[in-house]
Amino acid sequence: MVSAQALLDGSTLDDSTVIARSLEQPELFAVVFDRHADEMFRYAARRLGAEPAEDVVAEVFLVAFRHRGRYDRTRPDARPWLYGITTNVASQHRRAERRRIDVMARIGADRPGSFDDRSVERVTAQQLQPRLARALSTLSSRERDLLLLVAWTDLSYEDVAEALRIPTGTVRSRLHRVRVKLRRTLGAIDPFTLETQHG
Amino acid sequence: MDDEIQPFADGRPAAPPYPAEAREAARDRLLAEAAGRRRTRFRFGSGSGRPGGRFGVPRLGWQAAGAFGVTVAVVGGVVLALPSRPAPVAVPGAIATASPQATAADSVAVAPPVDGAELHPRAGQFLLVESETMYTAETMGKTERARYLYRTKRQIWQAADGNAGGLLRIEGLPPKQIPGWPLPQEAQQWESGEWHEISGHCPGQSDDFRTDYVHLSTLPADEAGMREHLYTGSPTKNPADDAAFTAVGDLVRENYLPRAQRQALFEAAKTIPGVEVAERVKDSAGREGIALGRNERGTLTQLIFDPETYMFLGERGTVVDAKAAEAPAGTVLALTAQLKVSVVDELPKVSGAGKDGSCDMRQQEPTPPPDSPDQNGDGALPTPTPTRTRTPQSTDGDTGRPTAPPPRPEPLTNGDAGVTTWAVPSD
Incomplete structure (x- = not known):
């Protein structure tokens, strides 16, 4: 066998090429890990917290590796594919995510407007604002998957569609429903909350 | 993205850093799987x-x-396998080397x-x-x-x-x-x-x-x-x-x-240890041959050969360990026929065929690892080393370590460096 470096000699190779080559040279898949593991970790950690995210990412790349034969080689960027797998794997941690969201939502509810700035920062740095967490908790898991891919990653609607394996039109229509739901929750809460609002 | 979704984008939680040990462990698991x-x-x-x-x-x-009663025709030194059916030898666009009136x-x-x-x-x-x-x-x-x-x-x-x-x-x-x-x-x-x-x-x-x-x-x-x-x-x-x-x-x-x-x-x-010989094993076309099989993760993988010509007929994978193979014993998980x-003489003319970029990778100029501007770690690709690992010509005496650019066997796990070097050692 040829050593990997003989096969892979530049970062200019797109993911698709690397993945195709990894069918013959499985170890090359490490390149995909090296390129995207951090990003997948960040996404998983934002949703689930750091600890579950560690398990998720490890699992994501094993799953991706096992399914690399099905990778759509017309896609040079593997991130939509990986985000899709991350979403799937993360869904096995739904209960943990739910708990996390509830906790984040409660923090605000328990101490409305009474915390000092420093604790706010500490609380919110790695967490979602309580009002957003509450809004998030009103969504179905499928809607949450969609919303967070759109909001927390730089994927285009087309990429999100690919990640979730749904048509782009479906992304738009589902997103519309999500907006309606959010408008209801966020709109209702807003005027009465003292929480700071970003953006 | 505006309206109701924007607050979520703006309020995106900060992500904790990916702990180095966890990252390395995940990478090791992947490479173990790959190996x-x-x-x-x-x-x-x-x-x-x-x-x-x-x-x-x-x-x-x-x-x-x-499989379907193929005959072999010899014409002008070129042998063509011809189906007994009236089907052409090659798909449209391809030109058979010889006329089918062969013997x-x-x-x-x-x-x-x-x-x-x-x-x-x-x-x-x-x-x-x-x-x-x-x-x-x-x-x-x-x-x-x-x-x-x-x-x-x-x-x-x-x-x-x-x-x-x-x-x-x-x-x-x-x-x-x-x-x-x-x-x-x-x-x-x-x-x-x-x-x-x-x-x-x-x-x-x-x-x-x-x-x-x-x-x-x-x-x-x-x-x-x-x-x-x-x-x-x-x-x-x-x-x-x-x-x-x-x-x-x-x-x-x-x-x-x-x-x-x-x-x-x-x-x-x-002669490979673990190989079992079995007679009269059928390929997916129903042809019987002599099979050389080996247990691979709970599945008996058999390569079936024609006993006279040693032509490969096909392969068969049969579950022998239900647990390992995650299917009842006896289940056929692979079956093929060549x-x-x-x-x-020529390839069929087709348009829109998927490209094979295998050689592109090799033809590209080596690019120095970029300075990973972010945490995505885009960089750190291996430098090119056209090492032929099968027969190490130059080895460093008793260590057996190739003297040239140092591909080493373990490379699979040096994740921390972010450099992926896999050499496949010779022995």
Whole structure:
């Protein structure tokens, strides 16, 4: 066998090429890990917290590796594919995510407007604002998957569609429903909350 | 993105750093998986499904005439396997080398080219191997893992000398269920046909990757020599016997070897520890042959050969350990038949074939690792080292360490450096 470096000699190779080559040279898949593991970790950690995210990412790349034969080689960027797998794997941690969201939502509810700035920062740095967490908790898991891919990653609607394996039109229509739901929750809460609002 | 969604984007939580130990552990797991599943694994075990180019997961298929009563015609030194049906030798667009009025030399249903009817493709010609395959596919559904048997018809054209690119045609066939595993939705989407270009031998690439006729003709024609060949190509982390058996399958699958090499390969394969010989094993076309089988992760993987000609007929994977294979004992998880091998002068004319970028990677100028501007770690790709690892010419005396750019066996795990260096040691 040829050593990997003989096969892979530049970062200019797109993911698709690397993945195709990894069918013959499985170890090359490490390149995909090296390129995207951090990003997948960040996404998983934002949703689930750091600890579950560690398990998720490890699992994501094993799953991706096992399914690399099905990778759509017309896609040079593997991130939509990986985000899709991350979403799937993360869904096995739904209960943990739910708990996390509830906790984040409660923090605000328990101490409305009474915390000092420093604790706010500490609380919110790695967490979602309580009002957003509450809004998030009103969504179905499928809607949450969609919303967070759109909001927390730089994927285009087309990429999100690919990640979730749904048509782009479906992304738009589902997103519309999500907006309606959010408008209801966020709109209702807003005027009465003292929480700071970003953006 | 405005309106109701914007606050979520703006309020995106900060992400904690990916702990280095966790990252390294995840990477190690991946590489262990990669090492453990080298090749065989993606044929039998895991995913696959949609083969892209020559990397198509299951490279199945194979040669052999016979299945449907193929005859072998000899014309002007070129032997063509001709189906007994009125079907043309090659698909439209391809031009058969000889007119089909040749002398029918053989019609043994089981045996493709027999003595005296060997194929002798010339440089510039193509070998066309047609096969039908069934392998296990694994998919991730919305939440559940699914497994099923996907089936295809494959035609692969490879340049006899490996210099020119070739083509691969894959057509879907109806899938089958694995006991205990419901057919996932995606299994129903089998009705498609694809064309893929396959690259020829890439300049500068090790011969170890070559599967063209000219190269295969240079392999040892005796058992001992062939056995050594099977073992010298062993990749790092796999047990050597596993790798040797895998190499046997890789050599025969969708390739055509001269008779001497076929026989040597068969005899050598028999000597691999763990290999069991079984008589009268059927391929997916119902042809019986002698099988060399080995237990691979709970599945008995059998390579079936014609006992007279040593032509590869097909392969069969049967569950022997229900737990390891995640299916009841006796379940057939792989079944193929290499139906026909023929020589053609030209590739069929097709448009829209998927590209094979294999050689592109090699032709690109090495790029120095970028300075990973962010945490994505885009960088740190290995530097090019066209090391031919199979036969280490230059080794550093007793350490056996290659003196040239230092590919080392362990490389699989040096994740912290972010550098991926895999050398496959020679022994």
